[in-house]
Amino acid sequence: MDLNYSQEESAFRDEVRGWIKQNLPQDLRDKIANYEELGRDDLLRWHKILAKKGWVAPAWPKEFGGTDWNVVQRYIFEEECGFAGTPPLIPFGLSMCGPVILRFGTPEQKKRFLPDIYNGDVFWCQGYSEPGSGSDLASLKTKAERQGDHYIVNGQKIWTTLGHIADWIFCLVRTDSSLSKRQEGISFLLIDMKTPGITVRPLILMDGGHEVNEVFFDNVKVPVGNLIYEEGKGWTVAKYLLGHERMNTGRIGASKRELAKLKEFATKQTGDNGKPLMDDARFRDKLTRVEVELMALEITNLRFLDQMRRSGQPPGADVSMLKIKGTEIQQALTELSMAAVGPMAQPFKSVANDPDFDEFTAGLAPRYCNFRKTTIYAGSNEIQRNIISKMTLGL
Amino acid sequence: MNFDYNEEQQLLADSVRRYLAKDYTFEARKKIVDSKDGWSPAVWAQLTEMGLMGLPFSPDYGGFGGGAVDLMGVMEAAGDAMLVEPYLPTLMAGFAVARAGSDAQKKAVLTAVVEGKLKLAFAQTEKNARYNLAKVEAQAKKAGAGWEITGEKFVVLGAPAADTFVVSAKTEKGLSLFLVKKESVKVKPYVTLDEQRAGDVSLSRSAGELLGAEGGALAVIEETVDYATALICAEAVGAMKFACDTTLEYLKTRKQFGVPIGTFQALQHRMVDMYVAQEQARSMACLACSKVDSPADARDRAKAISAAKIKIADNARLISQEAIQLHGGMGMTEEMKVSHTFRRLTMIAQQFGDADHHLARFASL
Numbered sequence: 001m002d003l004n005y006s007q008e009e010s011a012f013r014d015e016v017r018g019w020i021k022q023n024l025p026q027d028l029r030d031k032i033a034n035y036e037e038l039g040r041d042d043l044l045r046w047h048k049i050l051a052k053k054g055w056v057a058p059a060w061p062k063e064f065g066g067t068d069w070n071v072v073q074r075y076i077f078e079e080e081c082g083f084a085g086t087p088p089l090i091p092f093g094l095s096m097c098g099p100v101i102l103r104f105g106t107p108e109q110k111k112r113f114l115p116d117i118y119n120g121d122v123f124w125c126q127g128y129s130e131p132g133s134g135s136d137l138a139s140l141k142t143k144a145e146r147q148g149d150h151y152i153v154n155g156q157k158i159w160t161t162l163g164h165i166a167d168w169i170f171c172l173v174r175t176d177s178s179l180s181k182r183q184e185g186i187s188f189l190l191i192d193m194k195t196p197g198i199t200v201r202p203l204i205l206m207d208g209g210h211e212v213n214e215v216f217f218d219n220v221k222v223p224v225g226n227l228i229y230e231e232g233k234g235w236t237v238a239k240y241l242l243g244h245e246r247m248n249t250g251r252i253g254a255s256k257r258e259l260a261k262l263k264e265f266a267t268k269q270t271g272d273n274g275k276p277l278m279d280d281a282r283f284r285d286k287l288t289r290v291e292v293e294l295m296a297l298e299i300t301n302l303r304f305l306d307q308m309r310r311s312g313q314p315p316g317a318d319v320s321m322l323k324i325k326g327t328e329i330q331q332a333l334t335e336l337s338m339a340a341v342g343p344m345a346q347p348f349k350s351v352a353n354d355p356d357f358d359e360f361t362a363g364l365a366p367r368y369c370n371f372r373k374t375t376i377y378a379g380s381n382e383i384q385r386n387i388i389s390k391m392t393l394g395l
Numbered sequence: 396m397n398f399d400y401n402e403e404q405q406l407l408a409d410s411v412r413r414y415l416a417k418d419y420t421f422e423a424r425k426k427i428v429d430s431k432d433g434w435s436p437a438v439w440a441q442l443t444e445m446g447l448m449g450l451p452f453s454p455d456y457g458g459f460g461g462g463a464v465d466l467m468g469v470m471e472a473a474g475d476a477m478l479v480e481p482y483l484p485t486l487m488a489g490f491a492v493a494r495a496g497s498d499a500q501k502k503a504v505l506t507a508v509v510e511g512k513l514k515l516a517f518a519q520t521e522k523n524a525r526y527n528l529a530k531v532e533a534q535a536k537k538a539g540a541g542w543e544i545t546g547e548k549f550v551v552l553g554a555p556a557a558d559t560f561v562v563s564a565k566t567e568k569g570l571s572l573f574l575v576k577k578e579s580v581k582v583k584p585y586v587t588l589d590e591q592r593a594g595d596v597s598l599s600r601s602a603g604e605l606l607g608a609e610g611g612a613l614a615v616i617e618e619t620v621d622y623a624t625a626l627i628c629a630e631a632v633g634a635m636k637f638a639c640d641t642t643l644e645y646l647k648t649r650k651q652f653g654v655p656i657g658t659f660q661a662l663q664h665r666m667v668d669m670y671v672a673q674e675q676a677r678s679m680a681c682l683a684c685s686k687v688d689s690p691a692d693a694r695d696r697a698k699a700i701s702a703a704k705i706k707i708a709d710n711a712r713l714i715s716q717e718a719i720q721l722h723g724g725m726g727m728t729e730e731m732k733v734s735h736t737f738r739r740l741t742m743i744a745q746q747f748g749d750a751d752h753h754l755a756r757f758a759s760l
Contacts, residue, residue: 001464002397003685009396072396278758285754289709292679292702292757299678303398310399321671382664389663393643393670 003299005076012073016080023049024086032085033261035363037209040123040165046087047120057094057118060102064110065118071308075301082253090162093117093124097170100188100241104229113190127157127171127191127215128238135383137172138182138235142217144173144189146224146231151175151189153197153220159377163200163213166193172238175231186234190226197221205373207366208349242379249319249378250326252298258333259291266340277340290332297325317391320384327374327381334371338364398681400468408468410445415476421732427479433592434480434556442482443511451486452493456505462688463622467629467680474633477732477739479591481514483630484553487623488515488561495572495607495615504559504574516557517623518548518575518596519616526748528616533564533598535573542566543600544573554594555584562596562603568610573603589739614693621700624747625683628707631743632680635673635711638718638736642666645722662721669717672710679703698760701753707743708750715740 005013028042050056051065058074060066069077081089089095098117101109116122133140142155153173163169169191176185191198197220203212229237266287269277277283301322304315338345345365350357375381389395400408419438427435442448447469452458459465466486473482485508492504492515507513524530533546544564551560560575579601584594607615646657646666656662683703690696715737719726726733748756 001400001467001681001685003682005396281755284758285751288754288757289705292705293675295682295702296675296678296706299682300674302396303678303681306396306398318674321674324671325675385664385667386660388667388670393663393666395643395646395657395663395666 003302005072009072009076013076013080016077017084019053020080020084020086023053024084025049028087029085032087034360035367036359038087040162043087043090044120044123047089050089051119056089056120057098059095060098060118064102064114072305075305079253079256082251082255083257085254085257090123092126092162092166092170093122096126096241097124097168097190100170100228100237103240104188104237108225109228122167123162123165125160125163125166125169125193127160127169129159130156131158135380137238138186140172140174140186142171142173143177144175144187144222146175149224151222151224151227153189153191153217153222155217157215157217158203158212160200160213160215161211163193163215164202164210169193169215170228172234175234183235185232186238187231188228188234188237189222190228191217191220191222195220195222205370207369209366209370249323250297250301251330252294252301252326255294255326255329255333256298258330258337259287259294262287262333262337262340265337269340269342283336283340286332287336290329290336293325293332294329297322297329300325317387320379320387323378323384324375324381330374331368331371334364334368338368340364404465404468407446407450407465408472411447411469412472412475414441414445415472415478419476419478421735424477424479428586428590432556433586433590438480439511439514442480447482448485448511449509452489452505452509453501456501457509458505463625463629463684464688466626467684470626470629471633471636474630474635474739475637477589477634477735479589481516481553481556481592483623483626484516484551484557485514486626487552487619488517488557488559490622491517491561491572491615491619492574492606494618495612496574500574500604500606513558514553514556516551516553516560516596517619518551518554518560518562519620520549520551521547522549526752528620529570529613531563531565531570533562535564535566535571535603537566538600538602542573542603542605544575544598544603545600546598548596548598550587550593551582551596552587552591552593554582554596555592557582560596561606562598563612563616564598564603566609570612570616571609572606572612572615574606575601575603579603587742589742590735617697618687618693620747621696622687624700624704625680625687627743627746628676628680628683628703631707631711631740632673632677634736634740634743635676635714638714638733638740639666639669639673641733641736642669642718642721645725649723656721665717665721669714672713676707676710676714679706683707694760698757701748701757701760704748704753705750705757708745708753711740711744 028046031038047056055067057065058067058069058077062068094117098114101113128137130140130142144151144153171189171191172186173189174185175187179185197218199216201214202210203214204210267276267278271277271280308315341361341364344361347362446459449458450461450465453460489505489508492501521532533544535542535544544562546564558577560580562573562575564571564573581597582594584592587593643666646662647655649656682699686696686699718733719737722733725731728734
């Protein structure tokens with residue numbers, strides 16, 4: 001048993017760390033550190049820097065720009081990005097639509113869509129959830145009717161992350177409502193967001209941020225060439241994609257960074273007795289418990305990777321526990337950060353656009369609010385428990 | 396990076412598990428627990444035969460020179476079977492001898508331990524010290540070529556069966572360790588909640604032999620207790636796994652309202668949380684055992700051990716409590732093994748420092 005990275009793995013980590021240090025622009029670094037909202041340009045700038053280096057889609061096949069890294073290297077790369085605080089790589093193109101096209105797309109579709117995804121020239125969003133279809137995705141109702149060379153799409157999607165800045169959306173739509181099994185008759189369609197009949201309506205979250213949207217489809221004409229895989233076989237595609245979505249939800253690198261930051265500013269904060277908050281046992285013990293949970297999660301994650309590398313098998317249902325624990329940790333860290341600043345957590349935004357207004361401190365409570373989403377999205381933690389219960393425990 | 400046991404470790408763990416499953420069943424264990432001495436010479440002989448006494452000690456004394464990682468699988472099996480033999484106290488005190496003893500002391504004590512002829516106990520805890528290892532009131536004074544020790548040690552695990560004690564006491568120069576034979580002390584024996592034997596040890600000008608440097612014992616005591624903590628972390632994982640497995644089995648077989656209770660989502664999610672807690676605990680046991688074997692330094696070791704013990708204590712509590720709750724009334728009864736696992740996990744959570752103690756220690760490092 002050896003919990004340390006091998007020499008080669010350590011060298012790889014150092015290489016990645018060094019390269020990020022050299023290549024992450026300072027203004028982006030600052031925005032992340034101050035929890036500022038990132039726009040399309042911010043996100044795509046980092047995407048393009050990585051694309052130029054050849055590191056933007058490590059898991060893709062080599063001929064499409066993949067890196068040929070093994071699972072451990074891929075994990076190291078992602079955790080180093082999280083630890084350094086790079087802008088996130090938005091998963092909709094690179095980790096969701098891309099892999100689906102690679103797996104199910106025709107040669108023409110690969111040629112048409114993959115280079116733009118790789119290079120960050122097209123921004124994608126995901127059209128899965130509907131008002132009546134959250135965890136129960138197979139109940140979706142958005143309809144696509146075949147008329148000649150086109151599908152006519154009618155319906156509504158919801159929780160469409162970054163839909164307001166996206167160029168394209170991949171959607172699950174119902175192409176046949178006559179079948180008794182709900183998973184059948186669903187198809188996977190790629191839709192240009194500029195197509196007439198699409199309306200995007202913002203859903204502002206409780207922290208005041210605009211991340212998600214409702215997307216309405218009113219007689220939207222989609223060429224049949226935009227169908228991925230076979231008509232009615234969209235559920236097969238969706239299941240494949242959900243497997244991708246559940247990977248690397250531990251976000252250990254990012255939580256390590258947040259933890260270090262929190263420790264640093266809790267040392268500067270004073271408690272009621274005028275001594276550093278970090279010396280207040282009530283606060284410190286809560287923080288230590290989160291730190292220990294994170295240590296355990298990191299080792300659990302490495303155990304899964306080690307197993308994966310050895311068996312060559314993709315991780316089973318147990319990866320759901322990475323999502324459960326990872327998101328619980330992220331939430332605990334945002335809650336403790338808010339608690340650390342005490343009464344100063346109350347200011348939210350300046351009325352007069354005061355340049356001296358402490359945006360960072362004012363951002364801590366909204367961040368706490370925002371992070372409540374993590375245990376809901378990407379398969380709520382209750383769904384994750386259902387998965388482990390059924391697949392691993394056999395209940 | 397590699398989380399598997401090597402072939403030797405796996406073979407040993409398997410054979411110990413097989414032996415315990417066959418000869419150390421819940422019923423067999425109950426007979427041992429109810430016996431006068433609360434441990435079994437036959438089992439001890441068998442464990443010795445399997446090489447478990449020699450496993451952690453140097454080949455110079457007939458052992459195999461293994462570390463905590465080599466013991467992980469064994470301790471896990473012990474946790475599953477809830478071994479009550481004084482194995483842990485013997486390993487623990489033996490570790491202190493191996494670290495601090497002279498060649499002659501090591502030869503005398505460890506050779507006999509490896510041969511299964513000597514059982515040890517680590518007499519450290521005092522009444523008002525709680526988990527503070529530096530707080531020792533027992534006194535040692537020079538007497539001719541040897542030493543005389545006076546003091547009271549409490550809850551000394553394995554004391555009733557021990558032939559030789561490793562005792563901490565203060566001299567003029569500070570905290571020191573001594574080897575003391577059982578003939579020189581008085582033991583007040585009792586059964587612990589987890590059905591092991593322990594005792595309070597009285598020393599009154601008891602003859603002892605200095606073990607290691609006079610006044611320099613604290614580092615050895617800390618390392619010894621960290622080592623033992625790593626071992627009970629591994630033991631806890633075995634106990635947790637049993638608690639989880641048997642609860643899962645119960646959920647699948649116990650019927651209410653005409654269906655197995657495992658079909659209820661309220662119970663499924665609690666079962667999943669137990670399972671996740673077990674995996675997280677296993678990760679920390681790996682960390683604890685690896686770090687006592689090869690720490691960067693004493694602080695690195697202590698930090699990992701405290702982190703592991705916080706997690707083990709928290710998760711032992713969660714898993715043991717939930718196992719009883721999900722078993723319903725049956726879980727409360729003495730006839731179910733899981734209620735005994737509850738007792739052992741409850742004690743492990745506090746042994747060598749509870750979560751609060753280790754939270755404070757972690758923060759101080």
